[in-house]
Amino acid sequence: MPLLERARAGFANAFGQEPLGVAFAPGRVNLIGEHVDYNDGLVLPMPITAGTAVAWGPAGADTVEAVALDFNQARDRFNPATAAPLKPPGWESYVRGMAQLAGQSGVALAITGSIPQGSGLSSSASMCVAVGRALAAAAQAAIPDPAELAQAARQVEHDWAGVHCGIMDQMAVAAGQPGAALLLDCRTLQTRQIALPADWAVMVVQSGVVRELASGHYNARRSDCESAARQLGLPALRDADPAIIAAADLDPVVRRRALHVVQEIERVKAAVGAIETGDIESFGRLLRASHASLRDLFEVSVPQVDQLAELLNAAICRDGGARMTGGGFGGAVVAVLRADQVARVKAAVEQDYSAPGGARLSIMIEGAGGQAAGKLK
Numbered sequence: 001m002p003l004l005e006r007a008r009a010g011f012a013n014a015f016g017q018e019p020l021g022v023a024f025a026p027g028r029v030n031l032i033g034e035h036v037d038y039n040d041g042l043v044l045p046m047p048i049t050a051g052t053a054v055a056w057g058p059a060g061a062d063t064v065e066a067v068a069l070d071f072n073q074a075r076d077r078f079n080p081a082t083a084a085p086l087k088p089p090g091w092e093s094y095v096r097g098m099a100q101l102a103g104q105s106g107v108a109l110a111i112t113g114s115i116p117q118g119s120g121l122s123s124s125a126s127m128c129v130a131v132g133r134a135l136a137a138a139a140q141a142a143i144p145d146p147a148e149l150a151q152a153a154r155q156v157e158h159d160w161a162g163v164h165c166g167i168m169d170q171m172a173v174a175a176g177q178p179g180a181a182l183l184l185d186c187r188t189l190q191t192r193q194i195a196l197p198a199d200w201a202v203m204v205v206q207s208g209v210v211r212e213l214a215s216g217h218y219n220a221r222r223s224d225c226e227s228a229a230r231q232l233g234l235p236a237l238r239d240a241d242p243a244i245i246a247a248a249d250l251d252p253v254v255r256r257r258a259l260h261v262v263q264e265i266e267r268v269k270a271a272v273g274a275i276e277t278g279d280i281e282s283f284g285r286l287l288r289a290s291h292a293s294l295r296d297l298f299e300v301s302v303p304q305v306d307q308l309a310e311l312l313n314a315a316i317c318r319d320g321g322a323r324m325t326g327g328g329f330g331g332a333v334v335a336v337l338r339a340d341q342v343a344r345v346k347a348a349v350e351q352d353y354s355a356p357g358g359a360r361l362s363i364m365i366e367g368a369g370g371q372a373a374g375k376l377k
């Protein structure tokens with residue numbers, strides 16, 4: 001059943017009435033610009049087809065009632081004015097946080113999604129933005145401004161889930177357009193939609209290693225970067241460059257983190273140029289360099305993800321490239337390649353990669369050329 005239908009039917013089943021509407025928000029895959037958003041850098045994510053649907057309707061005064069259709073119909077019922085964070089955080093935390101920030105009650109929500117969790121494809125940002133859109137629709141408020149919605153969703157991630165993330169995921173989900181990469185300046189929140197060439201495809205392959213974003217590694221990387229900026233006397237690593245880092249007396253680990261950030265921001269700029277000139281070979285080289293840097297300097301990859309990226313890069317050859325995507329420590333690998341190579345590369349990786357526990361390999365094909373290649377099969 002299509003996602004929006006699933007939300008609608010799930011709402012009717014859970015609350016005994018038809019919903020008044022269904023809101024949607026996509027997930028995102030980050031093409032390049034990893035671990036630079038919280039350093040005020042530039043990033044290049046893209047919304048994906050998978051996402052979260054939230055059917056909404058009325059509920060009693062001072063109450064929000066929510067049902068998680070994918071978690072065995074688990075329910076939460078709360079008064080947003082008095083709701084408090086849960087320990088450990090769960091799906092309810094995001095709904096509570098968004099409802100409290102919106103200052104809204106009297107709403108019933110049925111939530112369902114198609115983004116694999118722990119895959120680095122922003123299932124939680126997608127859920128927050130979809131809930132925010134459902135709440136705005138229920139309040140008959142104007143369509144929320146994407147940047148405001150994204151900032152609310154980030155605040156919920158910080159305060160209700162304890163993850164000190166940047167703004168990339170929420171902005172990609174709230175402001176991204178299908179088939180286009182979103183160039184986002186994380187300092188100013190300025191955006192530019194950059195359509196991918198029609199003959200490029202984006203392939204997202206799950207490594208099968210589930211990532212735990214809140215496990216502490218993420219927050220630790222962020223504080224390494226903040227400490228580097230402090231020691232360099234700069235507002236953020238965005239303001240540094242390799243020469244400044246080389247000249248400073250930094251701890252070797254902090255130096256590696258800082259070097260990754262400044263070089264990754266330069267790679268994002270070069271990647272935009274490669275899209276605009278349709279130069280997929282250069283784009284692929286940038287993806288490979290980003291992966292190596294995340295593995296060796298930022299140290300957020302794991303061996304299975306390295307292996308998957310290597311297999312993809314070997315199969316793709318000069319027709320693009322692949323790298324880990326998202327926060328790291330497992331999750332997915334993104335490949336950008338010529339659309340006419342998708343079937344061949346997919347077959348190669350299906351043959352050569354074995355996901356942990358023998359799980360079936362999950363591969364998504366995105367982008368204008370990707371959709372066309374998907375239809376050809």
Ligand code: GLA
Binds near residue numbers: 167
């Ligand atoms: C997670 C965070 C983002 C970003 C990425 C790494 O997805 O939510 O803010 O920092 O990791 O680029």
